[in-house]
Amino acid sequence: MTLPPDLDDTRRRLLKGASATALLALLPGAFWSLPASASDDFNQPLPPGIAETGSSVYDFRIHRLASPDGARHYRITVAIPKKAPPEAGYAPIYLLDGNAALAALNEQHLKAMDAATPPVLIALGYDTDRRFDVEARQWDYTPRHPKQDPIVDDRHPERRGGGADDFIKLLDDTIMAEAERDLPINTSERAIWGHSFGGLFVLHALFTHPSLFDHWYAASPTLHWNGYQVLQEADRFRWPEDRHGSALLMRGDAELERRGPYSNGGSDSQINNQLRALAQRMDDMPGLDARFEVLEGMGHGAALVRSLKLALSDISGATLITGSD
Template identity: 40%
Template sequence: MFKTVLVLRTANLLRLLSLAFLLSTTSALARPDLKPLGKNIADKGSACYQFESHLFTSADGKRRYKVWIGIPKKTLPAAGYPVLYMLDGNAAMARLSEPMLLRMSKGSLPVLVAVGYDTDLPFDVIARSYDYTPPGAERINEPRMRGRKGGGSHQFRQLLLEKIVPYVEERAPSDPQKRAIWGHSFGGLFVLDSFYNTAWFHDYFAAAPSLSWGRQRIVALAKESDPAHLQHKSLYLMEGDGVTEQRKGFASDLKDEESQLNQILEQKGVDLHLSRYPGQTHGQIFPSSLTDTLRIMSNTAQ
C-alpha cells in the first residue's frame, strides 16, 4: 500500500512539474523580446532614403508616438509615391537594413512610415494593447491582456488618419492606389479593424492577427461589416501553418478561426490574398511578413 501511494504521489508530482514547465515555456514564447534597441537605419543613414522623425501625442495625453518617415531619394512620381505604414514602428525600424533597401531600390521605392512609441524598447506593450484592439470586448477576461486596457483602436485610427497621415502627405504625397498598412499580432487586429472601417489605404497587410482575442471579436466585426465598404481595396492575410504554435505548447483554434474569417470575407466579395509561413512561430512571422510586404510594395523579386 505504501509503495502504491508513493508511486501515485510521485506521478502526480511529475505531472505538476511538467505542467509548470509547459506554462512557463508557453509564457516565455508569448512574450516579445523587450531589450532596448540600438541605432536603426534612420540613425545610420541610407543611400536610398532620407529619414526624419516626429512626435505625436494621443488625444487623452496618455500615449506618445514616435513616427519615422523615410522618403525615397528619387523623383516624385506623377501619381505620387507608394507608401507603407508600419505598426510597432520601433521594432519595424530595427528590422530595416541598407542591403534590404538597396534591393528594394531596383523597383518602386515606397515612402516608409514607421508608427512607433516614444521609447527605446521594440514594443510598448501597454500602449499597443489599447491602441491596436477594437472596442466591444472590454468586459471579457482576456488572459493575453494581463490586466492591460484595450478597445482603443477607433481613437488611434483617428489620430493616424487625422494627424499622422496629413503630416506625411505634406512631405511626400502618395498615390491613392498604392497606400498600404502592415501590422503583426495585435497590429494585425488593427489592420483588419481598419479594413472594415476606412478606405484611405488600398492594401491591408494583416500578419498573424490574434483572431481569437476577445472571443473572436475581430471575426464578429467581419460579420457586421458592410460589403460595400470592403470593395476596391485588397486584404493580405499572412499566417503560419496553424500547427507550429500548438507543438510549442499553445492551444490554438487558428485554422478554424481563419477558415471562418476567410469564408465571411469571401462571401462579402473581398479581394483576399493568403500567405503561409509553415514552420514559423507567431513571433517569427513578424520579420518574414514585413520583408514580404516591403517586396510587394516595391514590386521586387524575392
C-alpha cells in the same frame, strides 16, 4: 483569385456560404499576442537601426506626438525614397509596431525596393528605445464594443485594451496628414501592415473603416480578442464597390510550438484554415482581392519579420526574401 490547391470543390462550396462567426468552433481559445521573441527582449534597448545609421537610397524624418489624453507618446519615422516618385506619387505603407518593423529592415532591403518601385515607409512607433511598448500597443491596437468599459488583462492589470477606434481617429485626423505632408503620395495606394495585436487592428480597421486604406496586410491576428469581436465585425463587413483594394492574411504554421498560457490548445492547421476561409469570403466581394498565405516553418515571432518582408515585396515589386530567410 483562385483558391489554394488544397481546397477541393466541396470545401469551395462550404466556404462560399460560411459566415466568419460560424467558423469559431475551429478556434477554441487564444494564441500569442506578442511575438515569442518579445517575451525575452522587448524591454531591451534596440541598437541603432537604419533611421539612425542612414541609407544611400532613403531619407528619414521623425515626427513626435502624444495621444489626445497624453497617455501614449508616438515616434513616427517616415522613410522617403531618394528615387524620383512615379507619376502618380509614392505608395505609402504604414507599419504598426514601428520600432520593431524598422529593426527588422536593413540597407539591403531598402536597396532591393529602390531597384523596383520604392514605397514611402511610415513606421508607427512609440517614443521609446524598446522594440515594443506593450501597454501602449495593447490599448491602441485592440477594439471594444461601443459603450463598453476598457478591457483589463487579468494577467497584467496594467495593460488595458479597447482603444483601437481612438487610434483610428488619431491616424485619420492627425498622423496621416503629418506623415505625408509635402510628399508626392498616391492616395489610391495607401497600405497598412500589422502583426499579432497589430494584425487584429488591421482587420478591425478594415471591417469598420474600409476606405481608410487600399491594401491591408494582417499577420498572425489575435482573433480571440474580446470574444472574437473582429469575426463578428467580419460578418457585417462589405467592401465599398466603388473602390479596388487588396487584403493579405498571413500566419506561420508553427505558431503553437511554444505551449503555455497564450496557447489555445488547437492546431495550427485549424487556425490557418479559418483565416483561409475568411480571406476567401473577402475575395468573393467585388473590388477586393484577398488571399491567405501560410508562412512555412515560422513561429509567432518569426512571422513578424517574414510577413513584413512579404508586404513590402508586394507593395514595391521587389524580392526581399532570399533562400536564407
